Amino acid sequence: MPRNLARSARVSPYRLFYVIGGLLTALLACTAYWGARWHGVWAYLAAINVTTLLLYGFDKRQASTGGLRVPEKVLHTHAFVGGTPGAFCGQRLFRHKTIKGSFQRLFWGIFGLQLLLIAAWIYLSRH
Template sequence: MFKNSPYTIYGITALILIILLIILFSYLGLNLYIISYLISINLVTFLYYGFDKLIAGFESVRIPELVLHSLALAGGSPAGLLAQKLFRHKTIKTSFQMTYWAIVILQIILILWLSF
């Protein structure tokens, strides 16, 4: 049922890339797993935004917005914002922006809550 779904394909690919990058950073001596994770999730998020912008004019299956939002929610929101500005991607679509900024606000609240 979900085998050929773009949600599954892009979601699993993102997960594999994140895990491989964490392993790579660990191999290179960056043994702080939270830092490795944050670098990895932001790198994958940035690449996904860029790739989605690249294939936007073609007949290819686009990266679902749910996948982009999931990457932002998982910690990739800084790279998502950078990619939006750099690639001018998803900046006008109101529903996407509302969801993205709700994720950012949620993350800020969570960070503040964990800090106190």
């Protein structure tokens, strides 16, 4: 197989881990919603946080063994869409991504933005 064809046939790690994360989140959320009869919001939040935690654990393992890594952008995206507690727990539990300054700055920026959005939502819902 020509080298360029082989390279183009590879799946982007971004696409791969977005698809895996999305499917796992959907599976867990549907299981919690229909199986355990959880409210949709709680089912989603539990699912995205479990998925984010698992992605951190997988990435730590891959970092140790030299395998295919989960891109930082994917980890941040999962935190941004509701997985911040799972990301925080994954960082602490697996001792992963805790020292890299640029990663931590963006992570805490996402957390701060989420706090502002929640505060604004609470404020606007009461007035």
